[in-house]
Amino acid sequence: MLPLLTAAPVLADDADADRSEDKQPKPPAAMSTVGGTLLGKPGTQVNLAAGVPVLPKKLTGRSWIVADAESGDVLASHNAHWRLPPASTLKMLFADTVLPVLPKDQSHKVTTADLAGVGEGSSLVGVKEESTYTVHDLWMGVFLRSGNDAVHVLSEMNGGISKTVADMNKHAAELKALDTHVVSPDGYDEKGQVSSAYDLTLIARSGLQKKDFREYSSTVRVQFPGEEKKAKKGKKAPKRETFEIQNTNRLLTGDAGLDPYKGIAGVKNGNTTNAGSTFTGVAERDGKVLLVTVMNPSGEESLAVYQETARLMDWGFTAAGKVQPIGELVKPGSAGDGSDKEAVGDKESGGKGEAGGDDGTDQASLGDKASASSGSSGMGIAVAITGGALLLLAAAVFLVNRRWPLPDLVKRLPGR
Numbered sequence: 001m002l003p004l005l006t007a008a009p010v011l012a013d014d015a016d017a018d019r020s021e022d023k024q025p026k027p028p029a030a031m032s033t034v035g036g037t038l039l040g041k042p043g044t045q046v047n048l049a050a051g052v053p054v055l056p057k058k059l060t061g062r063s064w065i066v067a068d069a070e071s072g073d074v075l076a077s078h079n080a081h082w083r084l085p086p087a088s089t090l091k092m093l094f095a096d097t098v099l100p101v102l103p104k105d106q107s108h109k110v111t112t113a114d115l116a117g118v119g120e121g122s123s124l125v126g127v128k129e130e131s132t133y134t135v136h137d138l139w140m141g142v143f144l145r146s147g148n149d150a151v152h153v154l155s156e157m158n159g160g161i162s163k164t165v166a167d168m169n170k171h172a173a174e175l176k177a178l179d180t181h182v183v184s185p186d187g188y189d190e191k192g193q194v195s196s197a198y199d200l201t202l203i204a205r206s207g208l209q210k211k212d213f214r215e216y217s218s219t220v221r222v223q224f225p226g227e228e229k230k231a232k233k234g235k236k237a238p239k240r241e242t243f244e245i246q247n248t249n250r251l252l253t254g255d256a257g258l259d260p261y262k263g264i265a266g267v268k269n270g271n272t273t274n275a276g277s278t279f280t281g282v283a284e285r286d287g288k289v290l291l292v293t294v295m296n297p298s299g300e301e302s303l304a305v306y307q308e309t310a311r312l313m314d315w316g317f318t319a320a321g322k323v324q325p326i327g328e329l330v331k332p333g334s335a336g337d338g339s340d341k342e343a344v345g346d347k348e349s350g351g352k353g354e355a356g357g358d359d360g361t362d363q364a365s366l367g368d369k370a371s372a373s374s375g376s377s378g379m380g381i382a383v384a385i386t387g388g389a390l391l392l393l394a395a396a397v398f399l400v401n402r403r404w405p406l407p408d409l410v411k412r413l414p415g416r
């Protein structure tokens with residue numbers, strides 16, 4: 001092919017496209033191999049066999065991963081360990097770290113100092129100084145509106161920003177999320193603040209062990225307390241008003257031209273100048289539970305990060321039980337066997353069916369090159385969504401899985 005390509009005339013449009021592509025950052029040649037050696041290779045990694053669907057064509061994310069939430073099997077990935085700015089998906093680590101520390105009914109009166117470090121242009125839920133909020137209120141603000149103001153107040157309640165950052169970095173190490181380095185707890189762009197699609201998926205899986213985490217990340221809308229107004233002389237203080245906030249996860253709520261994703265149950269989205277759009281989602285269909293993370297798609301379609309996540313979820317549900325895993329989500333250091341699985345024995349060979357190319361890999365040509373393997377066992381979340389503007393109403397049970405069980409999904413009622 002090379003002589004043929006060299007001899008072909010280069011049109012102006014092609015040359016411009018090549019120059020544009022050259023400007024795109026390239027993944028490192030070698031990355032972390034936590035979870036399996038294939039996960040440390042640049043490009044798309046997937047084992048295809050007869051009967052396994054090819055990957056979707058419209059995938060432009062710099063990094064993405066599709067994993068079984070229960071077994072931890074990684075079904076496919078693209079630059080899984082590329083360390084990139086995470087934006088507000090980092091709030092999943094913030095929540096997984098701080099949620100167990102602060103009782104949800106604890107109240108706090110917000111001070112000027114609590115909000116002093118909120119970055120310019122941050123997403124806000126509308127926390128007001130000299131107003132009192134419960135921890136529960138603030139977590140709703142974190143998950144639904146990605147409120148950096150709520151993050152900073154909770155961080156101060158946890159002992160301050162510096163302590164919270166240190167706690168988060170320590171927890172990331174415990175989870176073996178070794179690509180992750182926290183500088184700001186809210187995911188605001190900071191030099192040196194990075195994570196990866198692999199790590200964000202590990203973090204989400206850990207967070208989903210917690211009932212409150214599941215409730216907050218799957219709530220579509222809720223009433224948030226407004227500003228507390230002082231009483232005028234000789235009169236009672238006016239009744240505190242509330243205002244509605246809605247989740248910014250568009251696979252949960254839907255948006256113009258995008259329907260809520262069938263079976264979606266969380267988790268978190270983000271967007272900053274450096275990170276672009278990022279998203280980690282969990283969904284269930286027919287007893288299978290998938291976690292998908294997409295980081296910084298370059299596609300020009302509207303809501304690209306959600307569109308690409310949905311395509312990967314569709315592929316994962318079709319491929320589950322047919323595709324041979326390429327690696328796994330490792331257990332946290334506190335979960336048991338103590339082994340630091342830098343490489344996973346039977347999932348690291350680059351043999352039959354490996355697709356280790358770039359975005360241009362012709363997946364269709366790989367369809368018959370891998371041997372089929374049986375999928376993991378276990379049932380998952382059963383969730384129902386009744387429309388883009390409604391709360392998720394239903395819930396069911398994660399059955400115990402021998403590797404790492406996910407507990408019952410919290411029941412979410414209207415008005416919660």
